[in-house]
Structure formats: structure tokens, C-alpha cells
Amino acid sequence: MPDLSALDVIVDSWRQTFHLCPxxxxxxxxxxxxxxxxxxxVFYQWNPSGCDHQNKHWAHVRSTDLLHWEWLPFALAPDRPYDAQGCYSGCAMDVDGQLFLMYTGNVRDAVGGRSSYQCLARSRDGVRFEKLGPVIDGAPEGYTGHFRDPKVWREGQAWYAVIGAQRDDLAGTVVLAKSADLVAWQLIGELIEPAPFSYMVECPDLFRLDERAVLICCQQTAEVCADGIRRADTAGYLVGEVDLAAARLAHTGFRPLDRGFDFYAPQTLLDASGxxxxxxxxGLPTQPETPTVASGWTHCLTMPRELTLKDGRLLQRPLRELARLRGEVIRMPDTALQAGATVSLPQVPGGVWELDVLIDAPAGADCADCADWVLHLFDSSEQSLRLVCEGSHGRLALIRNCPAAGQFDERKDCEIDTAVTRVQVFVDRSSVEIFVNDxxxxxxTRCYPASEPMPPRWVTTHPLRLRDLCLWPLQPQPR
Known part of the structure; x- marks a missing residue:
């Protein structure tokens, strides 16, 4: 957790312990x-004066281990004509030992019209930042004021940036730009063709991983259906080959990064070890207010994840340093479960814990590669959360019932083409992050238990075997 001793920190039973929250x-x-x-x-969008999407500052924390965070003075405030209605998203760059920020300044007129400016700021000490003003002055010809979220990197002697954009025809895309000095920018073209029903693509991030190009971005779509307009905000990725000179990404299609209820606007970095x-x-751009708004705070960031590529798919693994937060392990013996069996796992007090388990279906079983089971998490008299493996139908689902957050029997699912063999779960007071098959x-997802949840439990439909099952209480330790 960040060191917030000098700030007005709200105390709340739902406040996270090892996740960054305001x-x-x-x-x-x-x-x-x-x-x-x-x-x-790590900088993040922050409204210090309320729980609505207004008055966006850049808050700032730093760490040497990704576990313990030091709160620093906010880096940017909406105090100039070119960012008066918010210092929106952007990135950081090391330029000859100085820390530069490039961000979107958001401006609204009296009738709600939007203008956007891509702006620079600079720091010599990594704490105090000097604004240098816009370097892309407004949206380029052919695009609306929805032109934002620059992510910049250096390649050879040039700087490149990907920027989320909306065309004048209201289709979403990602623009590639190039600069020799971070000040004068040339737009090269659009990296991707607009997807069906996509009216905006935001928060782009282009990088190379295992010699492939990966573009992370967030598609905003609006589809007219029989029951009205169905809107979706989806963070995902495309893998392929990029031609920077031609501004083209040849890719295999858009795939969601996360299958849960609360995930958006991811950004990556390269650490010292590569x-x-x-x-x-x-969180998501459109969703009901969280119950913590009543206490004066809302939302948090995910824990850091390590990215790798395998067979053209992006794998997200829990940050390995998180193992340092583990308390004394609780091990369960390997357990063979028959169809219809239920096994309860030990209760971990405090509501902050990690589970890691391997899953085998018995050899020769009719459903050897498609066991059906339910892992009940966070269940209490007020709410329920369960991971459901419908292996016989090739689906994996998360089902949430949380009336405190205005969520009733919601379901998020995905297709699975292999057996589920490993499940890792991280629970932190009001959140759950589940990693399947490494x-x-x-x-x-976020969850808001009003009382002590019941211990987690496994319920099976087909025989299976749980092995190497470990539970750990997680407790951030002082330095």
C-alpha cells in the first residue's frame, strides 16, 4: 500500500490492502x-474532490518492489486552458535522464463540445513536473475531439506514439504518429480498421513481445438491438506483425484481455529485467456506483501481471513478487472427489488470501477433458460469487450476485478449448482476481461482503482430483 500517512485517507472495511486505491x-x-x-x-487518473468522473488529476506513487508504495505529490492538475476539464490518460518516457509525461488535455465548451490536446510535462527529479504545453494542438483533420491517450516509445532515432481516435464518421481506430524530438509530430496513418459497431478505441499500447507485435487497446461499441442500444467497453489485444513505416498491423483478431466484470484501461511497462x-x-466507464462511494472513495487498480506469449495468445500471470506477501501456508491433502461431492476449504480470516490448486480428471472418465464443477467464492447471506466450469459444454463462467453494488446474477463467460488444470485466486477485501491455466x-471483479463470507468450497458434477492445494493469508509487510 502507498504511504498515505500525510493524506486524508478514508478508513473502510472494503479498502484494499495490496492493491493501489485512492x-x-x-x-x-x-x-x-x-x-x-x-x-x-505509477500515475493514475484521480478526482481528489469527488467520486464522479470530473476534475481529473494525475496522482503519483513509486516503489522499488511493486509491493510497497510511496505516495508522492500529484504530478498534474487541470489548471491550464488546454487541460481545464481534465488531465486525461497518457504515458511516461525517460529522455536523457529526465522523466517526461505525455498526456491528453481535455477541454469542454459551454455546450459540451470536446477538444483534446496532446501535451508534454517534464521533471528532473521525478517528483515535481513542469508543463510544457500542447505538442499536438487539437484533433487532426478527419477526427473528432475523441483523440486521446498517447502511448510513446523510442525505436532507433525516432519516437513513436499510438493514440486512440474517433473518425469523423464516428468509427473508432488507433492512429500512429512519429517524432524526432517529442515536439513536432507527423501522423503516419491508422494501425487498424474499425471493428463493427466500434465508435471509439482508447488507451492503446503497442509493444513487442517474443518478436511479435502486441497492441493492447479498449474498444467501445454500441450495437442497436431489439431491446435498445447495447454498449460494451472491452479491453483486449491483437497480436501480429507491425509495419511502422506504413502504419499497418497485420493481426489475427481482437481478443478480450479479461473475462470478469471490472477490468479496463490497462497499460504496460518494461522493467529492468526485461x-x-x-x-x-x-472498473468500467459505465457501471453503477460502487458501495464505497458512500464512504468517499471508489475503484482501485489491479495487481501487476507478467505478460508472455504462447501460441499467439497473451498469458497474464500474477506478479511473482506477490509471493513475498504470503503468510504461513495452509496445505490440503490431495483429494479425489466423486460426482456430486462438496469439499470446503479452510477459512482464511481477514478477507485477504491466495489460493493455488491443480485439477485432474480421472483417467478414462467419460469426461476426462471436460470436468464440470463450481468453485464458490465470497459467498455470504448478502451475496455470492462462483467460478463455474461447464467443461462438457466448453465454457467457463463467473457468476456474481451482489445487491450492495446493484448487481444481480450477472454472468461473464468464455469458451475453453482445453481442460482447466490450474486455478489461482487472489482475494483482497473487495476484489477477486482469478487466473486460469497459468x-x-x-x-x-469487485465484491463487497457485508459480513464474513463462508469458506470457499468446491462442488463437482463429474469426478475430479484436487492436488497441490495451497492457501495463504496475504499480509503486506512494512519495509
């Missing part, structure tokens, strides 16, 4: 992720 007010997109001069820096790490916002699928 001392008060609203947090959303992580920004400016960078490893710079021996420390990790790992590609990702942090996302545990991060081939991930489910991220």
Missing part, C-alpha cells in the same frame, strides 16, 4: 507506468 475520491486509468532510475512509477508488466483499472484466461 486515499479518497475516484481512481481510474493507470498512466505513465515506467521503471525509472531504480524505481517503479519483463513486460501490466496494470489495469478495476493466465490463459483471467477474471477480475
Amino acid at each position: 486515499p479518497h475520491g475516484l481512481i481510474n486509468d493507470p498512466n505513465g507506468l515506467i521503471f525509472w532510475q531504480g524505481a517503479y512509477h 519483463r513486460r508488466l501490466l496494470i489495469g483499472w478495476m 493466465g490463459a484466461e483471467v477474471f477480475t
